[in-house]
Amino acid sequence: MYPYIHIGHFSIGTFGIMLWLAAVCAGWVLHQNFRRWRIDADAIGIVAISTVAGVVGAKLWHVLEDPQTLIHSPLSTLFDRAGFAWFGGLVAGILALVWQGRSYGIGRLAVLDLSTTAAAVGYGVGRLGCFTSGDGDYGIPTKLPWGVGFPNGLVPTPPGVRVHPTPIYELIVALLIAWILWRRGSPERPRPIGQLTGEYLALSGLARFLVEFIRINPKLYWGMSNAQVASIGSVIAGVALIAWARRRHVFQSLGTPAAAVPADSR
DSSP states (O other), X not given: OOSEEEETTEEEEHHHHHHHHHHHHHHHHHHHHHHHHTOOOOHHHHHHHHHHXXXXXXXXXXXXXXXXXXXHSHXXXXXXXXXXXXXXXXXXXXXXXXXXXXXXXXXXXXXXXXHHHHHHHHHHHHHHHHHHHTOSOOBOBOOSTTOBOOTTXXXXXXXXOOBOOHHHHHHHHHHHHHHHHHHHTOTTSOOBTTHHHHHXXXXXXXXXXXXXXXXXOOEEETXXXXXXXXXXXXHHHHHHHHHHHHHHOOEEOXXXXXXXXXXXXX
């Protein structure tokens, strides 16, 4: 693996490069979704702000999980290139999207629905940064033929040990979730506002919960990792949001913010 690309006296982290690529991919997907919905909004700007917020949220969530380390080495902990928590990034990214949706007049929940496919793609591509840098997001040892070693990673594996390439698993599942949400988010068959967001939370939470069984994260609560507990919360929130959206029965119209349409127009 290649945590850094060295150019003369400069070093560029491959995690950062893949994070940039993830933002570009997410921006393109969101732009395409805005186009098919005939919505005039700056997809690139929305993704850029949400990405920065997500990175900050992921780092803060990670360091607050270990307050003792933060107290003893605050600067090195905060500015360490490794150590980002998925759930913190999700929460911060959602808050940034909600704020921007209101600013653009799209609607807070509507912009989340429109962004679900982009979020899934961005998350999946971003996981490649974890793979290229070997930052400890890989899985437990395996004898499977596609097992990978990270002897030169930021968190190296022991010599000769091959582990589950969980970032690749997550990329594949994330792209599958993105495809499902893209098809379900078609303007020809609009869903109640909030339903796609609920489906994204439920599907991504379930995927993260399952992959944690073969990740090296420590089991902290009732035999589950911190990410699994957060994933359960994501699934519960997603299911609740789906039920609420279907009961509320308000739909997104083409080129407008939130507009109610007849129930038979789904």
